[in-house]
Amino acid sequence: xxxxxxxxxxxxxxxxxxxxxxxxxxxxxxxxxxxxxxxxxxxxxxxxxxxxxxxxxxxxxxxxxxxxxxxxxxxxxxxxxxxxxxxxxxxxxxxxxxxxxxxxxxxxxxxxxxxxxxxxxxxxxxxxxxxxxxxxxxxxxxxxxxxxxxxxxxxxxxxxxxxxxxxxxxxxxxxxxxxxxxxxxxxxxxxxxxxxxxxxxxxxxxxxxxxxxxxxxxxxxxxxxxxxxxxxxxxxxxxxxxxxxxxxxxxxxxxxxxxxxxxxxxxxxxxxxxxxxxxxxxxxxxxxxxxxxxxxxxxxxxxxxxxxxxxxxxxxxxxxxxxxxxxxxxxxxxxxxxxxxxxxxxxxxxxxxxxxxxxxxxxxxxxxxxxxxxx
Amino acid sequence: xxxxxxxxxxxxxxxxxxxxxxxxxxxxxxxxxxxxxxxxxxxxxxxxxxxxxxxxxxxxxxxxxxxxxxxxxxxxxxxxxxxxxxxxxxxxxxxxxxxxxxxxxxxxxxxxxxxxxxxxxxxxxxxxxxxxxxxxxxxxxxxxxxxxxxxxxxxxxxxxxxxxxxxxxxxxxxxxxxxxxxxxxxxxxxxxxxxxxxxxxxxxxxxxxxxxxxxxxxxxxxxxxxxxxxxxxxxxxxxxxxxxxxxxxxxxxxxxxxxxxxxxxxxxxxxxxxxxxxxxxxxxxxxxxxxxxxxxxxxxxxxxxxxxxxxxxxxxxxxxxxxxxxxxxxxxxxxxxxxxxxxxxxxxxxxxxxxxxxxxxxxxxxxxxxxxxxxxxxxxxxxxxxxxxxxxxxxxxxxxxxxxxxxxxxxxx
Numbered sequence: 103x104x105x106x107x108x109x110x111x112x113x114x115x116x117x118x119x120x121x122x123x124x125x126x127x128x129x130x131x132x133x134x135x136x137x138x139x140x141x142x143x144x145x146x147x148x149x150x151x152x153x154x155x156x157x158x159x160x161x162x163x164x165x166x167x168x169x170x171x172x173x174x175x176x177x178x179x180x181x182x183x184x185x186x187x188x189x190x191x192x193x194x195x196x197x198x199x200x201x202x203x204x205x206x207x208x209x210x211x212x213x214x215x216x217x218x219x220x221x222x223x224x225x226x227x228x229x230x231x232x233x234x235x236x237x238x239x240x241x242x243x244x245x246x247x248x249x250x251x252x253x254x255x256x257x258x259x260x261x262x263x264x265x266x267x268x269x270x271x272x273x274x275x276x277x278x279x280x281x282x283x284x285x286x287x288x289x290x291x292x293x294x295x296x297x298x299x300x301x302x303x304x305x306x307x308x309x310x311x312x313x314x315x316x317x318x319x320x321x322x323x324x325x326x327x328x329x330x331x332x333x334x335x336x337x338x339x340x341x342x343x344x345x346x347x348x349x350x351x352x353x354x355x356x357x358x359x360x361x362x363x364x365x366x367x368x369x370x371x372x373x374x375x376x377x378x379x380x381x382x383x384x385x386x387x388x389x390x391x392x393x394x395x396x397x398x399x400x401x402x403x404x405x406x407x408x409x410x411x412x413x414x415x416x417x418x419x420x421x422x423x424x425x426x427x428x429x430x431x432x433x434x435x436x437x438x439x440x441x442x443x444x445x446x447x448x449x450x451x452x453x454x455x456x457x458x459x460x461x462x463x464x465x466x467x468x469x470x471x472x473x474x475x476x477x
Numbered sequence: 478x479x480x481x482x483x484x485x486x487x488x489x490x491x492x493x494x495x496x497x498x499x500x501x502x503x504x505x506x507x508x509x510x511x512x513x514x515x516x517x518x519x520x521x522x523x524x525x526x527x528x529x530x531x532x533x534x535x536x537x538x539x540x541x542x543x544x545x546x547x548x549x550x551x552x553x554x555x556x557x558x559x560x561x562x563x564x565x566x567x568x569x570x571x572x573x574x575x576x577x578x579x580x581x582x583x584x585x586x587x588x589x590x591x592x593x594x595x596x597x598x599x600x601x602x603x604x605x606x607x608x609x610x611x612x613x614x615x616x617x618x619x620x621x622x623x624x625x626x627x628x629x630x631x632x633x634x635x636x637x638x639x640x641x642x643x644x645x646x647x648x649x650x651x652x653x654x655x656x657x658x659x660x661x662x663x664x665x666x667x668x669x670x671x672x673x674x675x676x677x678x679x680x681x682x683x684x685x686x687x688x689x690x691x692x693x694x695x696x697x698x699x700x701x702x703x704x705x706x707x708x709x710x711x712x713x714x715x716x717x718x719x720x721x722x723x724x725x726x727x728x729x730x731x732x733x734x735x736x737x738x739x740x741x742x743x744x745x746x747x748x749x750x751x752x753x754x755x756x757x758x759x760x761x762x763x764x765x766x767x768x769x770x771x772x773x774x775x776x777x778x779x780x781x782x783x784x785x786x787x788x789x790x791x792x793x794x795x796x797x798x799x800x801x802x803x804x805x806x807x808x809x810x811x812x813x814x815x816x817x818x819x820x821x822x823x824x825x826x827x828x829x830x831x832x833x834x835x836x837x838x839x840x841x842x843x844x845x846x847x848x849x850x851x852x853x854x855x856x857x858x859x860x861x862x863x864x865x866x867x868x869x870x871x872x873x874x875x876x877x878x879x880x881x882x883x884x885x886x887x888x889x890x
Binding site: 167168169170172173199200201202203205206207208209210212213214222224225226227228231233234236237240241396399400401402403406425427428430431433434435436437438440441452 | 564565566567569570571574602605606607609610611613614616617622623625626627629630631632637639640642643646647650803804827829832833835836837838839840841
């Protein structure tokens with residue numbers, strides 16, 4: 103396949119998670135829904151397929167019985183999809199308790215979607231000291247126990263090492279792809295987004311294979327001339343088709359991101375456990391060593407400087423803070439990131455986003471002005 | 478045109494619990510202000526942080542949530558929210574946080590409630606994770622250290638050994654880090670004394686609130702919203718324990734004498750769910766009282782009663798505060814309050830500021846309503862931002878609740 107055909111392949115998968123899930127189920131696979139920082143390697147090592155859910159772009163009807171309007175649309179639409187039966191056939195859903203809305207969705211899920219067991223994953227915020235690591239491990243062990251009951255599968259230590267290796271390899275490819283997007287202005291916002299989104303709906307080794315081919319093809323191509331409007335995006339999600347079209351319409355090239363569902367998931371590798379070392383402990387450290395995320399305790403707010411540095415390193419002309427409406431963690435960080443960008447001479451704009459957005463005209467107007475400003 | 482005549486307020490009896498509790502609440506602020514003036518360190522502390530720690534160490538702390546409530550109740554919530562919103566904070570963020578971030582910046586509440594600026598921050602997220610984000614921002618804005626005790630939301634009914642070990646380790650870690658930072662020392666004897674007062678205050682407070690089981694209740698439930706300030710800020714002090722015991726005694730005497738601070742006929746008894754709507758306290762109270770509805774019980778008040786016997790018991794108590802427990806546990810605690818206090822209806826404040834409190838309240842209140850067999854009605858509001866409340870909606874909802882309770886009474890008669 104050539105570059106265009108490969109991007110088309112990613113696009114199809116990104117747009118049709120349900121078909122993807124149904125195909126896996128038809129093949130006799132077990133599918134487990136995951137979101138935010140669920141340690142997918144453990145699920146992979148059990149022989150099940152971790153399948154991402156961050157909701158979808160759809161109106162909320164059923165979930166209104168459970169959530170008031172001021173809970174973010176990621177939670178609202180996750181529950182909506184669950185209640186509509188979109189996830190039927192999945193063995194379980196694992197939800198970490200990293201923000202107040204994530205704490206709530208699990209409680210609602212038990213009653214709203216009884217056919218898919220809710221498995222809580224309680225993470226510590228004080229994750230650096232040994233006691234934080236011990237608590238993380240207890241959370242993982244509990245998750246595994248409940249997954250074993252839900253899927254009938256078993257965790258095997260040898261397979262876990264192999265899963266860690268597969269995930270590390272995939273992480274590296276995702277990072278390489280992100281770096282290439284900064285060099286190849288011809289990659290559209292939609293194409294870039296499709297690669298990230300599809301990663302959540304495929305076995306990691308399958309996605310890695312496709313991505314490897316794509317990277318090889320991209321490297322054969324000649325980089326087109328830059329529009330001179332290189333942007334860095336931060337936020338939880340920024341995958342709505344209409345949003346990507348806006349970026350494309352104004353010639354905005356995404357050269358890097360701090361989007362949770364994109365780069366934040368692939369930033370850190372798990373240290374490969376040495377012989378005789380417990381593989382789960384290595385995974386525990388992966389979480390405990392994580393930083394620069396709005397959902398994780400950050401006394402020094404190092405994330406603020408991290409974003410400025412990344413944007414500069416990628417030679418971004420501007421920073422977009424794609425703010426998921428009603429997302430507390432991001433809303434608290436944004437004023438400081440905006441100030442830090444201003445100090446660093448990086449134009450920065452905040453765009454509120456919502457899974458239920460019907461009308462993108464306001465976003466379009468803001469982006470048109472922003473593109474003029476940085477161009 | 479007739480001139481409006483203001484009702485003269487009766488001076489409070491200085492021997493009454495109400496007077497003493499008001500004094501203690503005010504003294505918490507003045508003590509901290511005096512300490513700051515002397516050059517001592519002062520901390521800002523979240524409401525469900527284990528007060529035993531600063532109290533035992535002899536640290537002066539004040540409570541931003543308590544301050545934000547006072548600012549909102551005195552009509553300055555919107556003014557303060559506007560300041561933080563102008564700095565880029567979304568108006569979807571908790572209004573207590575917006576008020577507090579504004580106060581840290583301008584250091585003036587425009588007549589709301591002043592308090593000294595902090596040298597350190599004590600944060601505990603057993604009430605919400607929003608608290609972490611709020612205190613992180615304060616720490617960065619003010620360039621001061623933050624001490625976090627992370628008490629995770631417990632998805633299980635009981636506190637697990639793993640959670641107990643995690644939280645216990647953090648208690649000691651924070652104690653040692655505070656010793657190093659402030660130069661104050663942990664003293665077991667002092668801790669036992671504080672634990673004793675905290676236990677006495679808590680037990681007396683819970684016994685006082687439980688007097689609502691009498692029909693009619695010897696108190697107006699809105700009293701609890703004022704008195705709980707002492708439970709938040711001073712439950713580890715001797716004066717608090719004594720005042721709470723006096724409050725309990727007064728409520729019992731009220732019952733014996735057939736009196737109540739609910740100064741009208743108690744026709745209906747309800748449970749209130751959520752944080753008070755501070756900017757509209759008078760409106761929300763009058764909307765009930767004018768219909769003879771007494772809000773006799775609320776988990777919000779009982780949340781600040783901590784009963785335990787030893788260090789591990791204390792750790793468990795802080796793991797079991799209302800916002801840190803799962804739906805079933807939270808529901809059962811409320812069902813007990815509802816049953817013990819013979820409520821006839823449930824009024825739920827869908828609080829725009831509090832995602833955690835409101836995020837599974839629809840399902841939980843449905844379950845409470847079914848288990849206790851009472852009608853459930855909710856209204857939209859906010860704990861401190863006056864813009865998120867509609868008096869007309871509140872009035873209609875309360876009227877609706879009253880009509881169902883009335884019909885139920887008639888059907889049972």
